[in-house]
Amino acid sequence: MISELDRDFSVELSVVMPCLNEAETLAACIRQIKRTFEANHIPGEVIIADNGSTDGSVEIAVREGARVVPVSQRGYGSAIDGGVKSALGEYIIMGDADSSYNFEEIPVLLTQLRKGYELVMGNRFKGGVKKGAMPFLHRYLGNPVLSFFGRLFYNIPIGDFHCGLRGFNRKAYLTWGLKTTGMEFASEMVVKAALKKAHIAEVPVTLSPDGRSRPPHLRTWQDGWRHLQFLLIHSPRWLFAIPGFSLFVFGLILMVLVLPSPIQIGRFGLDVHTLLLGMTMVVAGFQALSLGIVSRIYAIKLGTKQPNNWTNFFTNGRIINTMIFLGAGLVLLGSFGFVYSFIRWEKQSFGGLDPSRMIRVLVPFMLSFLMGFQLIIVSFFISLVNLERINLVQQIVTPEANSSAESTVYS
Known part of the structure; x- marks a missing residue:
């Protein structure tokens, strides 16, 4: 060169x-x-x-x-x-x-x-x-x-x-x-x-x-x-965020429609199979949104993207801790659903249960467990990426600046 x-x-x-x-x-x-x-x-x-x-x-x-x-x-x-x-x-x-x-x-x-x-x-x-x-x-x-x-x-x-x-x-x-x-x-x-x-x-x-x-x-x-x-x-918004948000919202609408009871729209009857489809879309959409946030933060670390309000929000230490505890709460809530289902099964002498009724009971708890687990993983991964970014910034500071009492490190 x-x-x-x-x-x-x-x-x-x-x-x-x-x-x-x-x-x-x-x-x-x-x-x-x-x-x-x-x-x-x-x-x-x-x-x-x-x-x-x-x-x-x-x-x-x-x-x-x-x-x-x-x-x-x-x-x-x-x-x-x-x-x-x-x-x-x-x-x-x-x-x-x-x-x-x-x-x-x-x-x-x-x-x-x-x-x-x-x-x-x-x-x-x-x-x-x-x-x-x-x-x-x-x-x-x-x-x-x-x-x-x-x-x-x-x-x-x-x-x-x-x-x-x-x-x-x-x-x-x-x-x-x-x-x-x-x-x-x-x-x-x-x-x-x-x-x-x-x-x-x-x-x-x-x-x-x-x-x-x-x-x-x-x-x-x-x-x-x-x-x-x-x-x-190189465009997390179009690769992850927009498809993820669309899946999440559409799946949530399907779940809300059929969770209380089956519905009939013209010739189409929507029941628990639609509920499971909606839950799958919500989970997939939430994962895509999570990857969109992580990839944006990582792109900032690489210098190909600039920070914005969203990335500043999700890299805030208090917000990360809040997400971890919220995720733990969702996992705990989902676990209660599994315990409740086991108790119902035990009362039936471990025999057959009404599939339609039990799926309607289980799906919200399953969704809570899955999203909580995903939220915990994403939060820790953001912490890891953000920690590397902070260390990178600190390495740029010269030794003379580090030894100065008046020096300030911005991370």
């Missing part, structure tokens, strides 16, 4: 292209970038982040005057990250080496970077997708749907989450902490930049059919799922 001390500040822009056997199109891309540099008086460099090419791509890049950065770890994200960390420029523009992007549009992105935007996204749908440039499923299903989820989950007003032609401030990039190695790197960059409150702009760019005779590296379903999985994992 190039440090700030080692950088050549005469280089304003580094164009990084990931490369894995791109001999057919690589030379044309490098020449187009260099012509754009010259025509627009841009002090720049071309970096080829080679991911293990065996078709002569490295030799072509060297011959065309590009700088080759070998990246041993396979994957689109790994190649881009390796190229960026070796770049000399203040700004980075990344693009594919398959001749699908028009590098003459570099000045459009660079202008926005010079204005202070930390991430500038290209939008192929606004700039124009030429015939044959994007498969039908990608154009009308994959990209629109995944971009929609990105906007919904993270409130990011970007129309094309997966455009491969984009620019960013190198210094800002290094603070985003990108981790993924595959194609989902494209989504991670947008999400992490937004979570770090980066200033994001979007400009129209064009997409042309690539110039390769072989199939692209992109795998439609596998990479699409990895993009969606990443978007969900």
